[in-house]
Amino acid sequence: EPEVTQTPSHQVTQMGQEVILRCVPISNHLYFYWYRQILGQKVEFLVSFYNNEISEKSEIFDDQFSVERPDGSNFTLKIRSTKLEDSAMYFCASKRLTGTSKETQYFGPGTRLLVL
């Protein structure tokens, strides 16, 4: 069964450094998402991406964040200058069809980011 994959599984970085989190969505999916979960808190939406552009972003997704689909398979989240409060589990998700909220979003296993 196809699945969403994410690399790395864990990332430790120093405050102020750039990090790139990578995701490979399911191959025939059209919508891509990043969510994050700070330890002990709820899962929060960061950004959605469709047709090679951001379709919606949350207040969390400020100028330090960017997303890219550099080729036909990868979907990346870049944090330009990490802060301590960026420490969280980051989940990538993808969805098959357009035009409906009924389609399931499939989640990757997550990347745990720790900013020191």
Next chain:
Amino acid sequence: AQSVTQLDSHVSVSEGTPVLLRCNYSSSYSPSLFWYVQHPNKGLQLLLKYTSAATLVKGINGFEAEFKKSETSFHLTKPSAHMSDAAEYFCVVSDQVDSSYKLIFGSGTRLLVRP
């Protein structure tokens, strides 16, 4: 605006007894509702979803949920808990009028299963 309230942060049951995890939602239009499960150090797995077909939805591992519009509820149940059900459960809403179809998560309910 959409929102989800999970009424219990922790639920503890004995193995073999019924499970009830409560969820209330707020949505301005026709919602799609989901339950996801997260086992320790694992990703999010879909248990079941409601998408305006049958109001009683059956999912994996014996779980089911009933959509009650009048009560704006989508409670998750299982007749008999198993030790392997111990995990965090998230009630999630997505709205048809939201063009990005983003998911809005509840704060989660941690299910503990006692032997």
